[in-house]
Amino acid sequence: MLAPQAWREAATQVCLALGLGFGGVIAFSSYNKEDNNCQFDAMLVPLINFFTSVLATLVVFAVLGFKANIVNERCIGENTKMIDIFLKMGNISQAIIPSHINFSAITAEGYHEVYDIIKRAKREEFPALNLQSCYVEDELNKEVQGVGLAFIAFTEAMDHFPLSPFWSVLFFLMVINIGLSSMFGVIEGIITPVVDSYKVRKELATVLCCFLSFCIGLIFVQRSGSYFVAMFDDYSATLPFLIVVIFEIIAVSFVYGTDKFMEDLRDMMGFAPYRCYYYLWKYITPLVLLSLLIVTLVNMILSPPGYYAWNKDKKYP
Template structure:
């Protein structure tokens, strides 16, 4: 049993069950003082949200981020389209919202950061909060590098033509590496990252990315150095502006040729994917990542709410906004990518028609198999007409005729950073007024990243300032110092191989430790503290009792789902050696490489460091309890911990 046997601590009020033999005479004060943590008194100067809209904007800004823009669209398209969306909604209702509600309620009830929340429930659980802070630190390091990339592209968007629209020419010859790939891929890997060919090749620091990273951390520091009072002012813009940009892109995209095809490919259901457990794992991971459960930012933001705030309604409101944002972003992405894919498919048709014409003129070709196209104007040939002919006769012709498959074009470069910095930028370069749309897109990414970074940093700073008085007395200095540490440590990702470390941290330093943290959180509240008692506390705050279904969701569905996700992720790591996507300069293309042994050791070390505070805090608390018990037993031999009737003492 992790919870101490002496106190029973309620979130809304502290209930201490003592017996006369446990706390009698002169030992009453000492027993109470040693056995439990005092009720955390709310600091007089603790900030509060001025309005409810500020809190909603902050939570939306923290939850809605890069994952909504590039990870969700990719997963939705590659895993069954509409079927994946239905699966995501199912897991959102049964796992995502209950866990999100759990964190909002605990933060609001205790009005502390993640360390204070779990330490208040039991000193033996304090390690959960420290683990959250460690994971937040890891996430902040590589997350702000993505902001730096966005800043770099934003700065390069104020040119016409855009620098990634055409391959560079050296000595009247197109650069071979660019010619083998594409202008956008070449600009991303060679100009922006100047990337090495593997993670083993460290390379020097990239001065452009170093400068951009410094600018990104400066923006984060300026936006949050006085806490929520300054960050919320930025949130009014950073949380709303992305929706304006997404709406503009959607309206513009729907006017483009290929938009309808993009939407069809996006939502076309493939129900057979429900039988694939890996798809369930990906959907659950996306739900988990989207809400940032376990990072501590949800607890930190909700701790600034009044006690009677309706956190249950907030959980549903923010969740629905998050879901609609993912769907809206996916529509925008695939409308634009549909236009991009249609252009490439039509260019493929023109190339094949020209080759057909050359074959007819240069050699004997069966005239009966030749299509009746307008060879003088290949661009007028419809894609559907060409594909219909190719299926019947295309393979009977010599040469390199291709199918010009629109769906294959849709699947190119739509994963992770490749979606934003390669595929989407290439599509934007085809739009009239491309610099304007490029600047708008990367300004949107910058705002999305800032909102998430504010939440991530609050997940670190709020718990530590609540826990340590020295930090609370020097909040501004601590926040500035944290940003400096973040920048200096983040220089690791500005090396020429930095992108590979970003992928490593994203895949292994955040997701797996966070799953473990959330398992501890859910188990502690639903089993150790008690789901019924937790619902009692929420009833005391809200004035009404949430439905009993939450009890069973927390105790069984959520916990089993998280354990299943943890097991599936771990098994996947052992079955298949982890890989990363590297850039092959000679081929001018991406390829998957296996992580070297030293990188696997680093991954394991990151996971261990992130999870280690949980057992350390548990062992420390157990030893402290044992030491105190020994001291009491030696002073009063008749002292006993259990086995006598209890009396109730309420302190609040």
């Protein structure tokens, strides 16, 4: 909770989920009726997003928990076979194994008991045995995020589902739909000001924007694409969002004026918006965002950027 990166990523997630910082919401709102109740929309959309996020969180953790149990059972099975081989070869004495342990139907508790006994009995030789502890908590604590979550953890978990091809098709259809729906807002935020300012055909602007985005996206499908994904995710999709949103709130609250903006909303909706918005726009939100930006910049300065590289000398399972 005290890590600046966690709060920065949380703020970025809010911007991405609500479409803040890249013009999509502003572009869509330009099509609203003049008397649209935007205060109701401003309350409804975050609530829908909140409950959707809670639902998605439940699904994600359920799938990751299922995967962790599957991997843990596999780990126990493989290491139990290794222990059985060591017993037959004489590397481990049968006398230290409790009589109630049945290797043909061993439980997680039974394996951990045997593991601890062998670790104590073979203190010096234990590292050479290469036995794993096989705790489900260790599997759950492994950091899985970004591309790894969608294309590694989830796909591995779905491989163990009943009718796994069916669920795999549904999952990747969902991923495609999420990507397309996200791009609608992004593209609209780009082409709407272009069309309104330069009076070009919207179809032409859309095609050119999509083609340019496609060309830029080709760098992500190279052999080094994962590095570009990580770089864009860490530096192009987090810190810039904070800066853009800060400038937006400054422009509305201090350049245009909070009082004038509140009057515009009164004229638009026919009633005065809640007074709490005044204090949020003018004081609380700018202060929180600026504090988060300063802490993030200090943390980035003190912690030089780095990346994970493939180790060709390491043997991977």
